[in-house]
Every structure is written in C-alpha cells, then in structure tokens.
Amino acid sequence: MRNLKRQLLAGPYILWMAGFILLPVLMILYYAFTATGGNFTFLNVSSITFSVHLKALVLSLKLGLICTVICLALSYPLAMILNSMKAKSQGFIVFIFILPMWMNFMLRILAWRMLLSNNGIINSLLGTFGLPGIDILNTPTAVVFCMVYDFLPFMILPIYNAMSRIQPDIIEAARDLGAGSLIIFFKIIVPLTMSGVVSGIIMVFVPALTSFAVSDLLGGGKVLLIGNVIEQAFMQEYNWNLGSGLSFVLMIFVIASMALMNSRGDENGTGVW
Amino acid sequence: MLRKSAQRIYLFLIFLFLYLPIVVLIVLSFNNSKSKVLWGGFTLDWYKKLFSNSAIMEAFSTTVFISLASAVIATLLGTLAALGIDAMKKRGQAVMLGATNIPLLNADIVTGISMMLLFVRFTRLGISTVLIAHITFNIPYVILNVLPKLKQSSRTAYEAALDLGAAPLYAFRKIIWPQILPGVLSGFLMAMTMSLDDFSVTYFTKGAGINTLSTMIYTEMRKGIRPEMYALSTLLFLIALILLLFMNFGPTARKEARP
CATH class of the missing domain: 1.20.5 (Single alpha-helices involved in coiled-coils or other helix-helix interfaces)
Incomplete structure (x- = not known):
C-alpha cells in the first residue's frame, strides 16, 4: 500500500512526459502524414527521394560516418594511454580531456571558424613556414573538423570508462597463460570495451548525423545536410508538413542506427554518465 | 622508453x-x-564593450534564468520521479527508464521541432516555452543521477525507522535524503550545464526577440565575428571551468573506488 503511494510520486513526471515528449512526437507524425489541408498523404515522407533531399541525407550519413571513424580512431589509443597512467594523476588528466566539452557549443564553432578562415591563425602559421595556405572554410572538410572537435569527448569518455573497468588480474592471468600483447588486445581488451565503443559511436554518430548548426556556420551555406534542409523547411519556407516528413525520416535513421549498434554490444551501463 | x-x-x-x-x-x-x-x-576594451552591450547582457541574464529555473524545476520533478520509479516493480521500472531515455537519445533538432509544433498549436512561443523545453530535456539527467543513489541506499534503516514509529516523511528526511543528496546535487549541476550549452532546442522553441547566449552567438556569427565575442567566450569558459571543478572535486564529487 505504502509502495503504491510512493509510486505516485512519479505521477507529475509521467504527466510531463505525456504532455511534452509523447504529444510533440505525435504532432510530428500528424504533420508528417498530412497535407496542408489536413488530408492524409505520403508525399512529405516520400519527398526524401527528391534529389536535393536525398543528396543531403547521403552527405549527412557520409560526414557522420567519417566523423565517427575519426573520433573512434583518435579516442581508442587515447583511452588506453589514459588508463595506463598512474591512478593518482588519472582523475585530473581525464578531467582535462573532457573540459572542452563543457564550453558552449556555439563558441567552439566560433573558435574553429576563426582558426580556419583564410586570414586566420592556421593559414598565417603555414605562411610563416613558407607552406601554402589551406582553403577549407565553407567545405565539408571544415564541417567534419569541427564535428570531430565537438563530439570527440563523447567518444573518449565511454571507452575510457569501459577500459578502466577491466580487472588487471584478467590481463595478468592471460599473460601467465602465455598470451602475447596482440592476443591480449584482441581477445580481452577489445571485447571488454565493446559496450563503451558502442555507446561512443551512438553518441557521436547521432548528433553528427542530425546537426545543422555546424554545417550552417562552417559550411557557409554550401554544405547542405539533412538537418539544414529540415531547419530551412521550418524556419524559412514555413512548410511544416514537409519539415515534419523529413524529420520523421531522420528519426527512423537515428532509431535504426541505434538499434543496429545496440544489437552488437550489450547494455553495460558504460554511458558517459 | x-x-x-x-x-x-x-x-x-x-x-x-x-x-x-x-x-x-x-x-x-x-x-x-x-x-x-x-x-x-x-x-580590456572588449570586456568593457561586452558589458556595455545591452543585447549581450540581456541574452546572458536570460540564459542564467533559464538554466537555473529549468534545473531547479527539473531537479524537483526528477527527484520525485526517481523516488516513484524506485518503488515500482521491475517491469514498470524498465518502461519508465526506456521512456526517460527518449529525449536523451533523440536528435536535438527533432526534440526542438516537435516541441515547437506543440507550442505553436496551443500557445505562443516565448520565454516560458523555452523554459518548458529545457525542463523536459533536463529531467532525465536528474533521474539518471538520483536513481543509482536510491538503489545503493539502505532500505533496512528506513524500514527500521518506520517500525520504531517514525513518520514516513521524517524517516525519509533523516535516512534516505542524506544518502541521495549527492545524486540530487550532481543531477542539478548536470541539468544546469546541459541547459547552458543547448542551442538547437532553444532555437526552435524561442519566441521572437528572446535570445539565450547560444542563439545570440549564432545570429551574430552569421553576420560576422566581433571581438566582444572572444571576451564572452573567455568568461563562459571560466564559468564552465569553475562549475566542472566543483562537480569533479567539490563536495558532491562522485568518488568512484577503482578496483
């Protein structure tokens, strides 16, 4: 009886969720499958096959994938190095590597825009060494650069967490039984950190796939991702039905990529938090 | 070597x-x-310019208000929810946690747009819609911080207190509350930082003329970068540094015993 009363404490939250999570998602579905008049239509969703939309979606998937692969390639060795350090200094060093994550998202974009601009620091540094400047602002390369910068800590943290949970005894036992470093790496470290890798991939790929601010500000309007198409449908063309239809497609892609990843690694609570 | x-x-x-x-x-x-x-x-000119720029200062105070208010309300709702979820059976817990994860996993742009559609239908976009949106994506962080503490807390002491005649509320205040307080505080801080950092959701749910720092920097950046922004960045970085130092090494720090 008392237990039931305590369960009621979740009541306000359940109401809140119904009103502000469930209902909004239903609104998207409603707009996605209706025309401006309110009649049922598939047109908004199927418009993803228009070449402009399809190109944006393919580019988003491509950049998201590249960004995820780079983040993974940078983070895995980093997590191993961090994990091999002395326990005393470890906490502080991990802190240093996640601190940039807490700087305002917009300011990180601002910083890269400034660094990469034609008369920016990187080009003048290259100039002093007599090297040719790079002209990557307003290209997909700049967008990927900034995305990697933005989302790298989301990859570092779960992998590091998973790695720090590996008991040293297991590795020692393997060594006693004659396993070499390579075997230890592939047979013990990789499988045991898989759950961290999976959450890292999700936490990098999903925001990279759906971002619109980075491509808008570093792509100079020339890099059109699916997020930009949706944003423009809502904020410039005021075509909510089209925007909702494309958002629905995006949601499917997000859910599909998460389902795909989750089927490969078990939930072990190695999330960022 | x-x-x-x-x-x-x-x-x-x-x-x-x-x-x-x-x-x-x-x-x-x-x-x-x-x-x-x-x-x-x-x-220090850019700092002087920064502080005399009323648009930036207004965006700053809006940001502080939104993040504090949304964190406080989310902490209240989230802590109550965690207490309720903790009392549920396994099945109920799984359903609730699954639902809690939706806003965490959903794309920001979709969260923002879906709420905009709802708000525009029933009310006007303004500062209160931004607040509601921030509370919504903040609650899960509080729940995920409080729930583990509740699971660790000792149930027997609480039941013993009840058997000895303590009122449930008194027993809660004396026994459960001190044990979950660190989780509540870190949930609050995390909610606040998430709210401070948010761009996408604010962008879609804000009314005309209302700006948080993120949305203001976004508009400014499309026009070009002014040096006041550098000063603003420096100050915000310092704030983030202090908050994070407090979270990691302050009294609420999670001391994870490493094996």
Missing part, C-alpha cells in the same frame, strides 16, 4: 587539438587589434 614518449606525444597532440581553439579565443579577447592574427598589445 620509446613507447612512453610516443604516448606522451600522442597525449600532447590531442591536448593541443582540444585546447588550441580555446587558447586562441582567450588570447584574442585581450588583443588590442581587430586582426585575428596580429598582436596589438594588451587591452
């Missing part, structure tokens, strides 16, 4: 990649020249 130095170099390179942009912003905020490259001497 070689391996050690290779590791050091790798750490240093990543460190450089992460901090170079921040350091450049900070240095430029004191630069007495509009150039992005040349050093024109030390100045």
Whole structure:
C-alpha cells in the first residue's frame, strides 16, 4: 500500500512526459502524414527521394560516418594511454580531456571558424613556414573538423570508462597463460570495451548525423545536410508538413542506427554518465 | 622508453587539438587589434564593450534564468520521479527508464521541432516555452543521477525507522535524503550545464526577440565575428571551468573506488 503511494510520486513526471515528449512526437507524425489541408498523404515522407533531399541525407550519413571513424580512431589509443597512467594523476588528466566539452557549443564553432578562415591563425602559421595556405572554410572538410572537435569527448569518455573497468588480474592471468600483447588486445581488451565503443559511436554518430548548426556556420551555406534542409523547411519556407516528413525520416535513421549498434554490444551501463 | 614518449606525444597532440581553439579565443579577447592574427598589445576594451552591450547582457541574464529555473524545476520533478520509479516493480521500472531515455537519445533538432509544433498549436512561443523545453530535456539527467543513489541506499534503516514509529516523511528526511543528496546535487549541476550549452532546442522553441547566449552567438556569427565575442567566450569558459571543478572535486564529487 505504502509502495503504491510512493509510486505516485512519479505521477507529475509521467504527466510531463505525456504532455511534452509523447504529444510533440505525435504532432510530428500528424504533420508528417498530412497535407496542408489536413488530408492524409505520403508525399512529405516520400519527398526524401527528391534529389536535393536525398543528396543531403547521403552527405549527412557520409560526414557522420567519417566523423565517427575519426573520433573512434583518435579516442581508442587515447583511452588506453589514459588508463595506463598512474591512478593518482588519472582523475585530473581525464578531467582535462573532457573540459572542452563543457564550453558552449556555439563558441567552439566560433573558435574553429576563426582558426580556419583564410586570414586566420592556421593559414598565417603555414605562411610563416613558407607552406601554402589551406582553403577549407565553407567545405565539408571544415564541417567534419569541427564535428570531430565537438563530439570527440563523447567518444573518449565511454571507452575510457569501459577500459578502466577491466580487472588487471584478467590481463595478468592471460599473460601467465602465455598470451602475447596482440592476443591480449584482441581477445580481452577489445571485447571488454565493446559496450563503451558502442555507446561512443551512438553518441557521436547521432548528433553528427542530425546537426545543422555546424554545417550552417562552417559550411557557409554550401554544405547542405539533412538537418539544414529540415531547419530551412521550418524556419524559412514555413512548410511544416514537409519539415515534419523529413524529420520523421531522420528519426527512423537515428532509431535504426541505434538499434543496429545496440544489437552488437550489450547494455553495460558504460554511458558517459 | 620509446613507447612512453610516443604516448606522451600522442597525449600532447590531442591536448593541443582540444585546447588550441580555446587558447586562441582567450588570447584574442585581450588583443588590442581587430586582426585575428596580429598582436596589438594588451587591452580590456572588449570586456568593457561586452558589458556595455545591452543585447549581450540581456541574452546572458536570460540564459542564467533559464538554466537555473529549468534545473531547479527539473531537479524537483526528477527527484520525485526517481523516488516513484524506485518503488515500482521491475517491469514498470524498465518502461519508465526506456521512456526517460527518449529525449536523451533523440536528435536535438527533432526534440526542438516537435516541441515547437506543440507550442505553436496551443500557445505562443516565448520565454516560458523555452523554459518548458529545457525542463523536459533536463529531467532525465536528474533521474539518471538520483536513481543509482536510491538503489545503493539502505532500505533496512528506513524500514527500521518506520517500525520504531517514525513518520514516513521524517524517516525519509533523516535516512534516505542524506544518502541521495549527492545524486540530487550532481543531477542539478548536470541539468544546469546541459541547459547552458543547448542551442538547437532553444532555437526552435524561442519566441521572437528572446535570445539565450547560444542563439545570440549564432545570429551574430552569421553576420560576422566581433571581438566582444572572444571576451564572452573567455568568461563562459571560466564559468564552465569553475562549475566542472566543483562537480569533479567539490563536495558532491562522485568518488568512484577503482578496483
């Protein structure tokens, strides 16, 4: 009886969720499958096959994938190095590597825009060494650069967490039984950190796939991702039905990529938090 | 030996990649020249300009209000929810946690748009819609911080207190509350930082004329970058540093015993 009363404490939250999570998602579905008049239509969703939309979606998937692969390639060795350090200094060093994550998202974009601009620091540094400047602002390369910068800590943290949970005894036992470093790496470290890798991939790929601010500000309007198409449908063309239809497609892609990843690694609570 | 130095170099390179942009912003905020490259001497002018810019200051106070208010309300709702979820059976818990994860996993742009559609239908976009949206994506962080503490807390002491005649509320205050307080505080801080950092959801749910720092910087950046922004970045970085130091090494720090 008392237990039931305590369960009621979740009541306000359940109401809140119904009103502000469930209902909004239903609104998207409603707009996605209706025309401006309110009649049922598939047109908004199927418009993803228009070449402009399809190109944006393919580019988003491509950049998201590249960004995820780079983040993974940078983070895995980093997590191993961090994990091999002395326990005393470890906490502080991990802190240093996640601190940039807490700087305002917009300011990180601002910083890269400034660094990469034609008369920016990187080009003048290259100039002093007599090297040719790079002209990557307003290209997909700049967008990927900034995305990697933005989302790298989301990859570092779960992998590091998973790695720090590996008991040293297991590795020692393997060594006693004659396993070499390579075997230890592939047979013990990789499988045991898989759950961290999976959450890292999700936490990098999903925001990279759906971002619109980075491509808008570093792509100079020339890099059109699916997020930009949706944003423009809502904020410039005021075509909510089209925007909702494309958002629905995006949601499917997000859910599909998460389902795909989750089927490969078990939930072990190695999330960022 | 070689391996050690290779590791050091790798750490240093990543460190450089992460901090170079921040350091450049900070240095430029004191630069007495509009150039992005040349050093024109030390100045605090950009800070003075920053503080006399009423648009920036208004965006700043909106940001502080939204993040504090949304964190407080989310902490209240989230802590109550965690207590309720903790009392549920396994099945109910799984359903609730699954639902809690939706806003965490959903794309920001979709969260923002879906709420905009709802708000526009029933009310007008303004500061209250931003607040509601922030509370919504903040609650899960509170729940995920409080729930583990509740699971660790000792149930027997609470039941013993009840058997000895303590009122449930009194027993809660004396026994459960002190045990979950660190979780509540770290949930609050996390909610606040998430709210401070948010751009996408605010962008879609804000009314005309209302700006948080993120949305204001976004609009400014499309026009071009002014040096006041560097000063603003420096101050915000300092705030983030202090908050994070407090979270990691302050009284609420999660002391994870490493095996």
